[in-house]
Amino acid sequence: MTRTLSALAVAVALNSFGNFTASADPLPSWAESDSRDRIIEFVAAVTDPQRPEYVTPAERIAVFDNDGTLWAEQPVYFQLIFAMDRLAQMAKDDPSILTTPVLQAAATGDLKTVAEGGHDALIEVLNASHSGVTVDEFQSAVADWLETARHPETELPYDQMTYQPMVELLRYLRDEGFKTYIVSGGGVHFMRVFAEEAYGIPPEQILGTYMDTTYDSADGGPVITKADGIAFVDDKEGKPINIERTIGRRPILAGGNSDGDFAMLEWTTAGDGPRLGVLIHHTDAEREWAYDRESPIGKLVDGLDKGPDMGWVIVDMAQDWSRIYTGAN
Amino acid sequence: MTRTLSALAVAVALNSFGNFTASADPLPSWAESDSRDRIIEFVAAVTDPQRPEYVTPAERIAVFDNDGTLWAEQPVYFQLIFAMDRLAQMAKDDPSILTTPVLQAAATGDLKTVAEGGHDALIEVLNASHSGVTVDEFQSAVADWLETARHPETELPYDQMTYQPMVELLRYLRDEGFKTYIVSGGGVHFMRVFAEEAYGIPPEQILGTYMDTTYDSADGGPVITKADGIAFVDDKEGKPINIERTIGRRPILAGGNSDGDFAMLEWTTAGDGPRLGVLIHHTDAEREWAYDRESPIGKLVDGLDKGPDMGWVIVDMAQDWSRIYTGAN
Known part of the structure; x- marks a missing residue:
């Protein structure tokens, strides 16, 4: 009996926390x-x-x-847009990181060339933009990007x-x-x-x-x-x-x-x-x-x-x- | 206010479900x-x-x-004891699986020989006893073993x-x-x-x-x-x-x-x-x-x-x- 009443109390309490009730859509x-x-x-x-x-x-x-x-x-996958933006930013400090035509294309936002490179090009861009950084630093960079970046079509x-x-x-x-x-x-x-x-x-x-x-x-x-x-x-x-x-x-x-x-x-x-x-x-x-x-x-x-x-x-x-x-x- | 009361209701309800109260050890x-x-x-x-x-x-x-x-x-790690027991059981059906001296030793429960083989021997025993089986079948085998196996010292x-x-x-x-x-x-x-x-x-x-x-x-x-x-x-x-x-x-x-x-x-x-x-x-x-x-x-x-x-x-x-x-x- 106590158990049933308690269960009811939980149900009622949770409901009042929730942002809809059973009758709402x-x-x-x-x-x-x-x-x-x-x-x-x-x-x-x-x-x-x-x-x-x-x-x-x-x-x-x-x-x-x-x-x-x-x-x-x-x-294209938003993470790839982030990777290309990050690569461009990294290349401002040190252009020598753009060691291949694919990376050079990526840093200028040339999606077509990256896409034509297929899976290997994708891995190359991800490795260059996502490695050699602590997880904390990487996640700060993602957060900063989300603050400022806008989608090219929807804005x-x-x-x-x-x-x-x-x-x-x-x-x-x-x-x-x-x-x-x-x-x-x-x-x-x-x-x-x-x-x-x-x-x-x-x-x-x-x-x-x-x-x-x-x-x-x-x-x-x-x-x-x-x-x-x-x-x-x-x-x-x-x-x-x-x-x-x-x-x-x-x-x-x-x-x-x-x-x-x-x-x-x-x-x-x-x-x-x-x-x-x-x-x-x-x-x-x-x-x-x-x-x-x-x-x-x-x-x-x-x-x-x-x-x-x-x-x-x-x-x-x-x-x-x-x-x-x-x-x- | 409603929020506070609801939080209280949850706290009280959870407490009556728990198996101890603040006063118990x-x-x-x-x-x-x-x-x-x-x-x-x-x-x-x-x-x-x-x-x-x-x-x-x-x-x-x-x-x-x-x-x-x-x-x-x-x-030794209990999982290794399971692996050796399982190898012995598998070998009953098909002795040809014991392709190396380490596996032969493991199937007879010869822990000393397995231990002397170090890391490589351990991997060999684990691979032979843990692979080529669906996860469901493997977990059934572990459950069966836990039902019947007893520790050599504590029993x-x-x-x-x-x-x-x-x-x-x-x-x-x-x-x-x-x-x-x-x-x-x-x-x-x-x-x-x-x-x-x-x-x-x-x-x-x-x-x-x-x-x-x-x-x-x-x-x-x-x-x-x-x-x-x-x-x-x-x-x-x-x-x-x-x-x-x-x-x-x-x-x-x-x-x-x-x-x-x-x-x-x-x-x-x-x-x-x-x-x-x-x-x-x-x-x-x-x-x-x-x-x-x-x-x-x-x-x-x-x-x-x-x-x-x-x-x-x-x-x-x-x-x-x-x-x-x-x-x-």
């Missing part, structure tokens, strides 16, 4: 749609102890890709180009007892700078690509430094591998937008019991960008071909979202 | 000692919003080594050889708003089988050494398989590197027992603000084992030489603990 930026209904129905099913689909809170793990799923990724700060419907979904899931994670091809040190404020996701729930780091006991105290070389690429099969390794539980909900997320959604939804895969389809050329099968960034083929048969919710951005960016209506 | 298996007083004083300082040392709950990260810190590690199940004072410390820290993690040289898949029940630590808060794994979309659904080769060794400098990479926050409390934990305690206690390093010194030859500077397992030199000057609490097991194992008085 948890997803106000989602239009009335099948996508929205299916998400809400899934959450209702797994959180109701009276239903056979009920899942204990500890197992309510939800994982989300970042680029193209929680924030925009056009004309918004990059961390205002988060998708408001997804920010609402993350909050809704947490309010319903889910633990929300990012599992992204982006770098962990980059994302941790803004993810807690932008998404409410703390550092320890951010999985991503990471570089080697070194630990050194210096005179002024030990430091951890970003080294040359990518230690782990958190993309494609790397996503379920990283989830298994780091979280150690299979999620019950996964959200993504490209074929880099296919394995993560496959791994999530192939588990026993209720599962939900959510795929964001970029269909809105007017308010955002429309791209899928042919895009060099966020290419989506397998998800469109196989996702519907696997029961995944395919979100049509143009139809299903009444608002796009957190930073603009 | 949170560390009943710790003897009256300087170690015990310093731990309690630290926790009191960082959890009192009125004190300058106050730390917000989100930053109350506590990390612990496992072998020799949370459970015993003599005559206890291995998961009853956890240290009761440390189990109490973990619970006490969580009750005071800390998030408790294991950061161990042991394998993540091995530890996750028993750590939640034994220590109250969920899979996503267990960091350790891990092997490469592969993700395969099989006909019966995707599987993750343990592959040959150690991907990351979570020992020495690897511990702060893994904490930084995975948790992304510097802990405020770290516990260990060997020089493999030195960098983790150094990293933790070199941070700004209140910090606590706790080093378990194995001094009890009667109830457990007495070992430090000369031991091949759990060697402790740097911690004894430098720890006191760095303000670390050096726990004298014989003096400071009134009880050792969870499974025996």
